Amino acid sequence: MVELAGVAKRYAQGAVTALEDVDLQIMPGEIFGVIGESGAGKTTLLDILTASEAPSAGSVTVLGRSLAGLEGKALRDFRRRIGVVFQGVHLLSNRTVLDNVLLPLELGRSGRATAARRRAERDRAHEMLEFVGLAETSERFPAQLSGGQQQRVGIARALAGRPDLILCDEPTSSLDATTSDEVLRVLVDARDRLGTTVVVVTHDLEVVRAICDRVALFERGALRDVIAVRARGLDRSDSYLDRARKELGA
Numbered sequence: 001m002v003e004l005a006g007v008a009k010r011y012a013q014g015a016v017t018a019l020e021d022v023d024l025q026i027m028p029g030e031i032f033g034v035i036g037e038s039g040a041g042k043t044t045l046l047d048i049l050t051a052s053e054a055p056s057a058g059s060v061t062v063l064g065r066s067l068a069g070l071e072g073k074a075l076r077d078f079r080r081r082i083g084v085v086f087q088g089v090h091l092l093s094n095r096t097v098l099d100n101v102l103l104p105l106e107l108g109r110s111g112r113a114t115a116a117r118r119r120a121e122r123d124r125a126h127e128m129l130e131f132v133g134l135a136e137t138s139e140r141f142p143a144q145l146s147g148g149q150q151q152r153v154g155i156a157r158a159l160a161g162r163p164d165l166i167l168c169d170e171p172t173s174s175l176d177a178t179t180s181d182e183v184l185r186v187l188v189d190a191r192d193r194l195g196t197t198v199v200v201v202t203h204d205l206e207v208v209r210a211i212c213d214r215v216a217l218f219e220r221g222a223l224r225d226v227i228a229v230r231a232r233g234l235d236r237s238d239s240y241l242d243r244a245r246k247e248l249g250a
Helices: 042-049 072-080 096-107 115-131 147-159 177-194 205-211 240-248
Strands: 002-011 016-026 031-035 057-062 082-085 164-171 197-200 214-217 222-228
Touching: 016 042, 016 222, 031 042, 031 115, 031 177, 031 205, 042 164, 042 197, 042 205, 072 082, 082 147, 096 115, 096 147, 096 222, 115 177, 147 164, 164 177, 177 197, 177 205, 197 205, 197 222
Parallel strands: 031 197, 031 214, 082 164, 164 197
Antiparallel strands: 002 016, 002 057, 214 222
């Protein structure tokens, strides 16, 4: 699904190294974690996988095609096959929840959409909202939703085009434990029910333990290790307070 060979990224005429000599493979159907502290190179890696940045050295292959020199229609076609879940969600405040999920389908059109296509797109958007458990919110606006609900809408938007791969940047940051579980469950369902490969960039080891099959450990731009994770799954039987008592030894 993803292959990086000898990938490096340098800025300021080579004075700043964001990534250095990274070799990495991500298999179809994996939930793959990328973890590291601030400055480890995680965001740069995502930028390279979306072809927002070109590597300074090495080769990048995503969904079976090289990203070298990708531009124009070829770049647009490539980006339709991947979904991105942003850390800040970035929902449009003046559009309803349904219209936010519709956005990538509208942007993916080539030419004028027929009435039949617009109906099919709305059906797809409704389907994705139902998939993430938010069908009842379709006519609300983002400000009327909780942070966790907004993140699930962001995932619905990323899945609307039925991508082969979704890239998630800190999808549970600033969420409490129970709300994080709801978001992570949607990502697991995307893999299990839709067959989508999922890459999760995080600094949270709990996210990795809960859902990832393997995790890449980055430090100061270098890939230090790739570890198979014995994922323990999501235990939602305990309330947030019950889990807090266990963690705090009460």
